[in-house]
Amino acid sequence: MPQKGPPWAHNSVGASVHTALRNWWDLPQPQRVPGSLSTLLRATWVREGYRDEVQQREVFTRALGWLEAYLAGLDPDFEPLAVERTVAAKTAVIAFSGRTDRIDRRGDELVIVDYKTGRTGLDNDDARGSSTLALYAFAAQRTFRRQCRRVELHHLPTGTVAAHEHTEESLNRQVSRAEATAQDIVAAEKSVAQGVPADDAFPTQPGPMCGWCDFRKICPAGVEAPQREAWSGLVLQR
Numbered sequence: 674m675p676q677k678g679p680p681w682a683h684n685s686v687g688a689s690v691h692t693a694l695r696n697w698w699d700l701p702q703p704q705r706v707p708g709s710l711s712t713l714l715r716a717t718w719v720r721e722g723y724r725d726e727v728q729q730r731e732v733f734t735r736a737l738g739w740l741e742a743y744l745a746g747l748d749p750d751f752e753p754l755a756v757e758r759t760v761a762a763k764t765a766v767i768a769f770s771g772r773t774d775r776i777d778r779r780g781d782e783l784v785i786v787d788y789k790t791g792r793t794g795l796d797n798d799d800a801r802g803s804s805t806l807a808l809y810a811f812a813a814q815r816t817f818r819r820q821c822r823r824v825e826l827h828h829l830p831t832g833t834v835a836a837h838e839h840t841e842e843s844l845n846r847q848v849s850r851a852e853a854t855a856q857d858i859v860a861a862e863k864s865v866a867q868g869v870p871a872d873d874a875f876p877t878q879p880g881p882m883c884g885w886c887d888f889r890k891i892c893p894a895g896v897e898a899p900q901r902e903a904w905s906g907l908v909l910q911r
């Protein structure tokens with residue numbers, strides 16, 4: 674595996690916040706008080722990718738504010754069904770698994786909750802179109818043997834929730850798409866084994882995201898893209 678791109682500051686803050694939230698739910702309920710948050714976040718804080726110490730401290734304070742506001746908005750008695758739980762499913766074509774941020778139980782149904790710390794402006798269409806969330810819901814139904822149709826993106830910087838209520842059909846559609854993608858990959862792998870150049874079997878798709886790509890340095894299509902500074906993604910999190 675080639676060396677990846679820089680350690681991105683936006684990934685550092687995302688990972689730190691996710692881990693702090695996981696550890697929050699691990700605490701016994703009486704210890705889930707706002708005063709614990711600073712300790713939790715400090716313990717999980719990833720320091721890589723920031724421009725300097727000043728920026729890193731500023732982002733820490735901002736992230737702590739997101740957590741305080743988010744958790745203050747939840748019912749103090751609320752208890753998730755599962756946190757960072759892996760769910761898995763198998764169809765006639767593929768087997769897949771993934772780790773959910775959180776699974777809530779609301780009435781008789783399950784809800785997939787995914788925390789977001791990146792770009793602003795997430796809306797219900799993002800929740801509707803997310804194949805990852807749909808596959809989580811499909812797999813959660815299998816894992817817990819309980820209906821799971823609702824998926825939610827919890828955007829911590831703005832405290833907003835984007836949500837979508839799937840139907841059985843829309844979940845099945847997303848699974849069919851994943852199956853088709855898997856079949857395309859297998860076909861491309863076979864063609865490479867038969868001598869087709871890998872660049873033809875797996876054509877690159879250069880675009881605005883090339884500057885963020887971990888493989889930009891070794892990708893002929895992306896090498897021309899300007900390298901982003903490791904902390905430049907933070908601007909999207911304000």
Ligand code: SF4
Binds near residue numbers: 883886893894895
């Ligand atoms: S085309 Fe861009 S995004 Fe795709 S691998 Fe190359 S650098 Fe990365």
